[in-house]
Amino acid sequence: MKVAVVNSRTSLIIDGHVVDVAEASGGSLSEAPSEIFSQWSGLTELAARGIDPAGHPEVDPSLFELPQPAPGQAFGIGLNYADHSAESGMELPATPLVFPKFGSSIVGAGAVLGIASETVDWEAELVVVIGVDCFDVAREDAWSVVAGLTVGQDISDRVVQFEGGANPQFGLGKSAPGFGPIGPWLVSVDEFDTDALELDISFTLNGETKQSSNTRHLIFDVPTLISYLSARVLLKAGDIIFTGTPSGVGWGRTPKEYLAPGDLLETTIQGIGTLRTVVAAR
Template sequence: MKIAVINSRTSLIVDNHVVDVERASEGALSSDPARIFDQWAGLSALAASGVTVAEHPELDEAELQLPQPLPVQAFGIGLNYADHAEESGLDLPAAPLVFPKFSSSIVGPDAVLAISSQTVDWEAELVVVIGVDCFDVEVDDAWSVVAALTVGQDISDRVVQFEGGANPQFGLGKSAPGFGPIGPWLVSVDEFDLESLELDIACTLNGVTKQASNTSQLIFDVPTLVSYLSKRVELKAGDIIFTGTPSGIGWGRTPKELLAPGDVLETTIEGVGTLRTVVTAR
């Protein structure tokens, strides 16, 4: 199922129509986005019930909002594609490289990215959405605590990120307002082949492809990341994990290419959707 938030109400997206879950369930389900994860089973049952889409309005993508409550915790994973490590001139990590992406940076597909520097870069990423509070999860059980996948862009100010020299400030460099867009909706994990998650991921800037890869190229796969994090911190329902980016970032190009006002950044992940971000001046 696809879960979206439109007009601050939880909705299913079915055949490009918007199904308000409270109205479709005759009040059995709440439209409050804060209730998305505690009524996930009910949302799944409604999606499986065969909603008649003709009774519901067609989707206007301009109305899509952050598709879930603001996460308590948002995690980023660095150097999780071999080709990205290579373009960064760094060795492959022996364990996941984790940094905080502070939740104040998380926005939905309706947001505009306002920048004030000339050193802001893009990173297309698959984002994992945790569905239940959990701790100490084994790799084999990891998918059971994941509710959905979505598209993310890990926007990064490279000067801020590396201003610590030998001790870079990844969290600060990647957490300015609007630096964590996700969307356009959540897609439940039962829509995917979890045995071999092989999803094409691509990013275009002003219509020109900058990144193109597949999630099969992740160094640390989704179950490994979820288990690794859960053995160190308690994950909460709605937490998100930016799983890493493939090669093709602007900072790794010669000459460097960075975001500027007027740019349009689009990230597409097979089976999930396309997230569009418009850049403006702050």
């Protein structure tokens, strides 16, 4: 099941068409994005009916919005691929390296990324979307609290991120407006083999591949991250987790590469889709 917000209305994406859930359910489901997680089981039942998408409008990428209500909490996980740790010159963490991505940075597919710095970098990431309020979740139960997965880009201003020297400002460097695009839709967990989540993940900049890996290389997998976080904070429905990026970021290259106005960022994850972001001067 693919759930999106199109024209500010909750929709299902079926075979390249947009199905408005309020209309398709005869009004039993709300069109309001704020109700996505409270009516998740209803969305699942609607999708299972086998709706014929004929007659429904075709997907128009320009109409996609943030595919969920704005998250109350957005967590970033640093250095969660060994090859990225190596290119960063940092040791592998013994426990998940967690930082906040403040809510004002989270935007949907197609949002313009405004930058005012010459040191803004890309990071392609799998994003986990929590579906229910939960605390102290056992690792073996972790997938039961996940609504779905989506594509994310953890945009980072490297100067701001490291301006603290030995005390880097990860959260501040990664939370400017537009620095957390996700989308274009949420894909429900039942679409994946969660016993062995092995999804290809890639990133292209203006059509040139910069990152290419697979989620099987995550150091701390999704259940571990959920168990770790929920043992420390209350996770709420709609909270999101950026699970980390593989090697190939601009900061790790020689010479270093950064984003510039006019750039097109495309992050693709197998089984989910492609998130596109355009860069502009702020």
